[in-house]
Amino acid sequence: MGEEKYCISCGMPLRTPDDHPLGDTTKDYCKYCAKPDGSMKSFEEALSGMAGFLERSQGLKGEAAWKAAFFALTKNPAWKSYAK
Ligand SMILES: [Zn+2]
Numbered sequence: 001m002g003e004e005k006y007c008i009s010c011g012m013p014l015r016t017p018d019d020h021p022l023g024d025t026t027k028d029y030c031k032y033c034a035k036p037d038g039s040m041k042s043f044e045e046a047l048s049g050m051a052g053f054l055e056r057s058q059g060l061k062g063e064a065a066w067k068a069a070f071f072a073l074t075k076n077p078a079w080k081s082y083a084k
Contacts, residue, residue, distance in 0.1 A: 008078040009033035009046050029078070043079055 005014040007030040014030060017023040021034030029040050032049070041049065050069035054060045060068055074083035 006076075007033055008076055009040060010050065010073065011076045040078070043073070043082055046073055046079070 005028065006012065007014055007028070009029045010033050012019070012030045012032065014020060014025075014028075017025050019030050020027050021029065021031045021038040021040075024038060027034070027038070027040075033041050033046055035041055035045075047066070047069050050073055051060075051065040054065045054068050054072075058065075058068070070082075073079045
């Protein structure tokens with residue numbers, strides 16, 4: 001079954017319809033990077049979401065979590081142009 005797809009925003013593998021926003025497999029981003037209406041979150045929204053996730057999962061704090069989130073997100077196709 002073809003190549004594995006990854007979320008263009010956060011890099012998460014998109015394996016099942018449940019990984020997609022509203023189960024829509026035509027979308028190339030995951031449900032965590034989508035707003036309730038199924039549209040993709042902005043860079044700022046993705047960044048704060050990722051920073052919060054890293055604080056909870058990795059114990060990173062404040063600026064460290066923000067920098068790690070920025071680094072992780074700007075490796076992905078949706079946000080490459082944001083990399084410094
Ligand atoms: Zn994602």
